[in-house]
Amino acid sequence: MSNTTRKTNTGAIAIANAEGITKRPWFTPVVIAVVAVVILALPLMLPELANQTLARVVVFAVAVLGLNVVMGYTGQVSLGQIFFLGLGAYVTAYGEEQGWHIVITFLLSMIIPGLVGLLIALPAARLGGLAIAMVTIALPIIGLPLAKRMGDFTGGSQGISASFGQAPDWTGLYKDQWQLYVVLIIGAAAFLLTRNLVRGKYGRAFAIVKGNENVAKSMGISPYNYKVLAFTVASIIGGLSGFLYMFVVEYTSPETMAFHHSITLLAAMVIGGAGSIVGSVIGGAYYVFVPQLTNAINPNATALLQGIILLVVLFVLPGGVVTLPRLIKRLTRRRGGGSRPGAPGAAPPPAVPTGPEGAAGLAKPTASTPSSSSTTASSDEGGASTRPPSDGTTPER
Numbered sequence: 535m536s537n538t539t540r541k542t543n544t545g546a547i548a549i550a551n552a553e554g555i556t557k558r559p560w561f562t563p564v565v566i567a568v569v570a571v572v573i574l575a576l577p578l579m580l581p582e583l584a585n586q587t588l589a590r591v592v593v594f595a596v597a598v599l600g601l602n603v604v605m606g607y608t609g610q611v612s613l614g615q616i617f618f619l620g621l622g623a624y625v626t627a628y629g630e631e632q633g634w635h636i637v638i639t640f641l642l643s644m645i646i647p648g649l650v651g652l653l654i655a656l657p658a659a660r661l662g663g664l665a666i667a668m669v670t671i672a673l674p675i676i677g678l679p680l681a682k683r684m685g686d687f688t689g690g691s692q693g694i695s696a697s698f699g700q701a702p703d704w705t706g707l708y709k710d711q712w713q714l715y716v717v718l719i720i721g722a723a724a725f726l727l728t729r730n731l732v733r734g735k736y737g738r739a740f741a742i743v744k745g746n747e748n749v750a751k752s753m754g755i756s757p758y759n760y761k762v763l764a765f766t767v768a769s770i771i772g773g774l775s776g777f778l779y780m781f782v783v784e785y786t787s788p789e790t791m792a793f794h795h796s797i798t799l800l801a802a803m804v805i806g807g808a809g810s811i812v813g814s815v816i817g818g819a820y821y822v823f824v825p826q827l828t829n830a831i832n833p834n835a836t837a838l839l840q841g842i843i844l845l846v847v848l849f850v851l852p853g854g855v856v857t858l859p860r861l862i863k864r865l866t867r868r869r870g871g872g873s874r875p876g877a878p879g880a881a882p883p884p885a886v887p888t889g890p891e892g893a894a895g896l897a898k899p900t901a902s903t904p905s906s907s908s909t910t911a912s913s914d915e916g917g918a919s920t921r922p923p924s925d926g927t928t929p930e931r
Contacts, residue, residue, distance in 0.1 A: 573718060577711040585710040586782070587822060592714075592721040593778045595818025598803045599728055599811070600771030605800075606809035607732050608764040609744035610659075610666055613796050614673030618647040618769045620791035622776020624681065624688055627786055630696035643777035644770045651769020652762065659761035674793045681788035693787025696780060717778050724774055729811050731767070740764060798825075801840070805847050807854025816855045 577585055601615040622643040629639030658669045681688045688694060701712030731737060739760050742750045747757040780786060802821040807813025828839035851857050 577707075577714040577718075582708070582710045585714045589710075589714045589717045589778075589782045591815075591818045591822045592717045593775055593782055593818070594799070594802065594821040595815045596721050596724050596778060597772060597775035597799060598806060598817035598821070599725060599814040600768040600775065601799060601803050602809065602811075602814050602817075603728060603732070603740075603771065604764045604768035605803065606807075606813075607737060607740040607744065608761060610761055610764065611664065612670045612765070612768065613667055613793075613800060614670035615768065615772050616793075616796040616799055617673035617677045617791050618651060618772025619776045619779060620674075620677060620681070620786065620788075621647045621650065622773030623780045623786040623790060624694070624776070625773070626777045626780040627689075627694045627696040628687055630698050630780075631694065636698065640777055643780075644773040647773030647776070648766055648770040651772075652766045655762040655765035655769075659758050659765065671793075674791045674796050677791040678788045678793075681791065688788070691788060693785060693789075695785040697784045699781050699784065713782055717782060720774070720778060724771060725811060725814070728767075728771065732811075736760070736763070798840075801844050805844060805854055807856030810854065810856045813854050813856040820855075 576588070580588070597615060597619050600618070601612060604610050604612045604615075625643045625646050626639055629642060630636075634642075654669065654673070658666050661669065682691050684690075699709060699713045699716075701707040701709055705712060707715070732740065739750070739755050742753065742755055743757045743760050750757050750760075776786075779790075798821060799817075802817035803814070805820050806815070806817030824840060824843060825836065828836045828843075831839060847855065851861065853860075
């Protein structure tokens with residue numbers, strides 16, 4: 535056995551062992567426990583700037599999660615998710631300015647965007663194709679000047695600030711640590727509830743509506759009702775991200791709802807992975823880290839560099855960064871030779887029984903597969919010369 539064949543077989547065995555471990559019943563609880571311990575320990579170990587940056591990642595991951603519900607799972611094109619984030623931030627800032635209880639402010643930051651989203655979804659869900667995209671484009675375009683004009687509630691062009699992220703004395707935590715813990719807990723609850731939603735009967739209905747509305751109607755599923763539901767849920771999650779945004783950033787202005795932020799949010803969802811819970815987390819990281827990276831490389835070419843990154847990801851990973859492990863697994867299997875017989879480095883084919891008994895066992899005809907038997911026989915008569923070589927060259931006659 536050559537060294538190349540030995541290495542490929544060793545790689546295939548390693549992959550098979552790894553897949554076997556991941557299918558063990560204890561694997562998922564252990565991974566969840568390890569991740570939970572790491573997440574709980576991180577705020578205590580990281581510096582202040584890192585905690586604030588991670589908190590912002592969670593904020594925008596929640597915003598991308600809402601966009602994923604309406605676009606990734608239901609297939610509606612929405613370009614106005616940033617409007618609901620800004621609305622939730624304004625409700626939070628106004629409630630804090632008025633001295634409302636934090637629980638009431640928290641609930642209103644989701645209820646008001648949810649009601650606005652419902653009012654928009656009721657007529658917009660009847661529109662098909664790009665028409666609903668045009669409706670949602672109008673949200674940030676209208677929201678920005680409206681926030682400037684409603685100065686009594688929004689602070690006008692100067693914006694409004696509210697600081698309510700101080701850690702209670704009994705915790706003994708610094709402000710950045712407390713903010714990160716709170717954001718992680720609320721964000722984890724939002725992700726868990728959304729995961730249960732999209733993996734339950736509503737998620738299956740979303741997938742059917744996204745795949746084919748006529749099929750959904752034939753199954754008794756109303757595409758209109760589920761589109762309205764998805765848009766409303768996305769609006770509520772957007773308002774929640776606005777509350778978290780105000781909790782961490784402590785300032786908002788009309789620029790929060792600018793249209794280019796909505797486009798960046800959409801790009802974050804596509805790069806992370808549409809229709810994926812994990813992809814929403816990756817999208818939040820993209821939203822925070824990539825502009826910082828491109829700005830550090832060349833501040834004058836930030837948009838160009840972000841566009842290049844978007845194109846590269848779309849060409850290499852059309853399903854988003856979340857599909858990267860799947861791509862690596864497929865490439866490794868191909869190098870291991872487990873899927874394509876005849877390819878270089880492929881595993882040897884199974885042994886063919888020889889002798890009268892073996893030949894009789896293979897040649898035994900069945901009533902259900904006469905054609906396959908004849909085909910096999912004819913190919914065997916043709917011999918190895920009729921098979922195309924594994925390197926793709928034209929066989930010699």
